[in-house]
Amino acid sequence: MPVLTVGTTEIPYTLRRSQKARSARITVTPEAVEVVVPEAASDSEITELLHRRREWLVEQTRHMADRIAATPKVFRFASGAKVPYRGRLMRLTVEPSDGTLVEVSFRNGFIIRCPRSIPETSRDTLIETALRLWLRKRLREDVMAIVRQHGEPNGLKPRRVEIKDQKHLWGSCGQDRVVNLNWHLIFAPKAVLEYAVVHELCHLRHRTHDRAFWGLVGSILPDWEAKKAWLEQNEHFLTLQRVEPNL
Template sequence: MAVYRIGSQEIEYTLRRSPRASKASLSVTPKSFELLVPEGATDEQICAVLDRRRAWIIETVQHMAERAKAQTRVYQFVTGAKIPYRGRIAKLTIEPFDGSLVEVSFRNGFHIRMPSGLPPESSDAVIESSLRLWLKHRVRDDARDFVRRHGERNGLKPRGVQIKDQKHMWGSCGQNRQINLNWHLIFAPKPVLEYAVVHEMCHLKHRNHEPEFWELVGRVLPDWENRKTWLDKNEHMLGWEKVEPSV
């Protein structure tokens, strides 16, 4: 992470260099902002861009801090806990049983069967890990379905789809034609996840965000702007913050 200093305040941001970039551009990522610059940009040129956009940066960072405060907080993964899922909040139900592995399912809420012999001091971490893994599998399966639905008929054939724990972006499309998606997209409604998948697929033809790119997105998903707007406005819902009990 790079750091931009405004007085005594240090603001972290992602600096990305690209041989395809003709000019610098700033964009918001899930928890920060990103500065894209041409590959040969100097430190002085980068600082000049940041200084010109200082007011925007301050406003954006404050806005993201306010959204972070609104994020779902989970103190313990126990019956009654509330977990975000596909654009809404679902309740968690824990049921001990005689099995040896944690089982996760969803039926009008999350249902987790937990081995009755699991020590209480480790149950919270085990349940969170199992739930996280289950959610990653769901977003992977959904994303692959969307690739099958939109890929071949639009001439968009990625090499594959990988689900990652990305901190500063919702997705990316590698030069190897591999699509990467942030697993936190499982917390958004399915149409929003579909938009994210299509967005990255369209980068197979257009590596930038020029008008031709958005025209292609619109041909695949005519209502893409509504889906993008939801993502921009509700990014604070896409995940949970585990709050450790104070000692």
């Protein structure tokens, strides 16, 4: 993998030549830096591009590193751990049970009833799986309530709503009138989820982000700009990341 060196900072990146690309572009995500150039781009043109954007690249990679450091992390799914939910970090309480399945409920925090028969080595994985399923189900319930509240009265009725694990999208709306929403939106405040759902519903009428589209969004949610800004500024918070503790 090539590396761009700026002072003492080293930035690994992937280089991809594309027949479809009309101009060069650089994408920085928490996972990687990708440089896409037209197939005919010369090595000197690529070097000049990286040199021209070097300060921006340093700033962006540092920003991404800060976001990763601020991401909520769970080392063990045990009592006292905190999990993001609707814009807040909520405490986890794990209680033993005589049942056969991990049960999840919520009362000012997550209550996990975990069968005593589950081996210690499997407990974290099974609790995490049950919690993720519970969160996805709760998100679907929230989304459908928002569709009923804002979509149907405005003639914005999707053919179907799908809850997905999308890597770089909060939502999408296809020509087939199917609305897709990222399940990680369950970690955002309900008002921000409301904006994300309304945004996709409005694409049922307006395919592009033109003035008519934003006018429709504003007619439903007059304060949409503040909610959109929260989503952009707090993207790093909207995840459930399990990490292995250093031993």
